[in-house]
Amino acid sequence: MRTLIRHGSVVTPQGIQAMDVLVDGETISALLAPGATSDELAGAVDRVIDARGKYVIPGGIDAHTHMELPFGGTFASDTFETGTRAAAWGGTTTIIDFAVQRYGERVQDGLAAWHAKADGNCFVDYGFHQIIGGVDDDSLKAMDELVDEGITSFKLFMAYPGVFYSDDGQILRAMQQAKHNGSMIMMHAENGIAIDVLVAQALARGETAPIHHGLTRPWETEEEATHRAIMLARITGAPLYIVHMSAKQAVQTLQEARDLGLNVFGETCPQYLYLSLEEQLGAPGFEGAKWVCSTPLRSREEGHQDELWRYLRTNDLSIVSTDHCPFCFKEQKELGLGDFSKIPNGIGSVEHRMDLIYQGVVDGQLSVERWVEITSTTPARMFGLYPRKGAIAPGSDADIVVYDPNGHTSIGFDKTHHMNMDHSAWEGYEIDGHVDVVMSRGEVLVDEQGFHGTKGRGRFLKRDLSQYLI
Ligand code: DUC
Ligand code: ZN
Ligand code: ZN
Numbered sequence: 001m002r003t004l005i006r007h008g009s010v011v012t013p014q015g016i017q018a019m020d021v022l023v024d025g026e027t028i029s030a031l032l033a034p035g036a037t038s039d040e041l042a043g044a045v046d047r048v049i050d051a052r053g054k055y056v057i058p059g060g061i062d063a064h065t066h067m068e069l070p071f072g073g074t075f076a077s078d079t080f081e082t083g084t085r086a087a088a089w090g091g092t093t094t095i096i097d098f099a100v101q102r103y104g105e106r107v108q109d110g111l112a113a114w115h116a117k118a119d120g121n122c123f124v125d126y127g128f129h130q131i132i133g134g135v136d137d138d139s140l141k142a143m144d145e146l147v148d149e150g151i152t153s154f155k156l157f158m159a160y161p162g163v164f165y166s167d168d169g170q171i172l173r174a175m176q177q178a179k180h181n182g183s184m185i186m187m188h189a190e191n192g193i194a195i196d197v198l199v200a201q202a203l204a205r206g207e208t209a210p211i212h213h214g215l216t217r218p219w220e221t222e223e224e225a226t227h228r229a230i231m232l233a234r235i236t237g238a239p240l241y242i243v244h245m246s247a248k249q250a251v252q253t254l255q256e257a258r259d260l261g262l263n264v265f266g267e268t269c270p271q272y273l274y275l276s277l278e279e280q281l282g283a284p285g286f287e288g289a290k291w292v293c294s295t296p297l298r299s300r301e302e303g304h305q306d307e308l309w310r311y312l313r314t315n316d317l318s319i320v321s322t323d324h325c326p327f328c329f330k331e332q333k334e335l336g337l338g339d340f341s342k343i344p345n346g347i348g349s350v351e352h353r354m355d356l357i358y359q360g361v362v363d364g365q366l367s368v369e370r371w372v373e374i375t376s377t378t379p380a381r382m383f384g385l386y387p388r389k390g391a392i393a394p395g396s397d398a399d400i401v402v403y404d405p406n407g408h409t410s411i412g413f414d415k416t417h418h419m420n421m422d423h424s425a426w427e428g429y430e431i432d433g434h435v436d437v438v439m440s441r442g443e444v445l446v447d448e449q450g451f452h453g454t455k456g457r458g459r460f461l462k463r464d465l466s467q468y469l470i
Pocket of ligand 1: 071188
């Protein structure tokens with residue numbers, strides 16, 4: 001099957017150029033001057049997609065999702081089937097999910113469990129990071145084995161004592177192992193020991209509403225953990241990627257480390273750019289439970305949101321992913337009625353990331369090139385997928401989105417919603433743009449006629465080492 005995407009503006013981090021894109025089978029075969037002749041096309045074309053007035057961008061890469069994550073006595077409500085279908089609807093053609101090893105389990109068993117959930121069920125391509133919930137001799141050895149299997153990044157938690165938590169000695173050992181095998185350590189940077197004390201004290205005072213989730217995880221707990229993680233990485237020489245950063249002070253600490261030349265990187269998520277402690281977490285009654293996630297939403301009064309946009313412009317934050325971890329309100333979020341600490345942590349956004357960050361372009365926060373860079377090209381480079389993914393170039397996978405900057409998307413539960421949730425955390429958001437066509441390895445998954453994807457077509461991606469590391 002040969003497809004020609006005509007008359008569009010191809011956007012990459014390097015610039016915007018009027019180009020026709022020829023797709024042959026699963027990959028891009030040529031970029032041609034607009035209006036290519038049949039000689040230049042060297043043969044018949046089976047399908048033509050008209051992208052006049054539209055952007056042609058590499059498919060989105062969401063480097064942080066949690067399909068079916070066990071959390072707080074329940075499971076994230078999207079399966080790999082429902083979650084990757086929603087991703088495709090929103091222009092995301094690759095996800096990297098987190099396989100889980102809990103304390104006492106073999107790492108290899110945790111990874112096998114994630115393959116069992118995902119393999120044969122995905123609509124788009126997928127890779128895994130590995131959560132190490134119990135650092136010991138066996139799990140450190142397993143890290144080397146996993147690198148050979150294309151799992152080249154490992155997440156540790158400085159939060160959630162008794163669940164995923166690693167102490168500083170364990171973190172140091174895992175970082176030494178990462179330095180040895182070339183992999184990337186990803187860090188959930190919050191001081192969980194201090195947070196658990198603050199949570200117990202708040203509950204003892206009768207402070208049970210969702211906003212106390214945020215108030216008991218003050219920015220200092222994120223900044224302190226960020227600093228500690230950077231220092232441990234510095235001792236070991238290992239690279240470090242800090243996930244879901246929300247506090248401006250934590251990103252300033254990251255920026256200072258980057259300015260010293262350390263291999264440290266930061267990620268944020270749409271919820272930290274748009275939503276706030278006061279408006280969402282502080283919504284009346286139990287409503288705020290919809291936005292309980294960790295790290296928490298931050299105060300707008302303190303100005304975190306604007307600072308995060310600025311740090312995206314200066315590349316102190318390198319990537320926007322979602323931390324997609326959806327829970328229904330009924331029966332899941334409601335587990336925390338009367339006790340905010342029992343509300344499962346997470347927000348569902350995998351469907352809306354490309355649109356929400358495009359709105360940042362419309363609002364003057366980012367250039368269109370930077371939008372592509374932080375949602376696709378940098379995630380590909382950071383996690384060993386480039387140039388197979390994250391590029392519009394001959395030889396790359398034909399994961400392509402045709403995006404209409406003159407289109408419109410109304411986000412809401414009854415409107416554009418394919419995630420397996422009973423509400424939208426983004427209800428009422430209006431986007432001045434629209435995902436028109438989504439192609440995964442040469443196959444059109446979404447167009448004006450609707451959805452054409454096939455469950456199980458998504459392939460597991462064996463990833464290389466990060467391309468940002470020397
Ligand atoms: N944060 C969340 O909000 N959900 C899942 C795990 C995490 O770290
Ligand atoms: Zn986390
Ligand atoms: Zn996460």
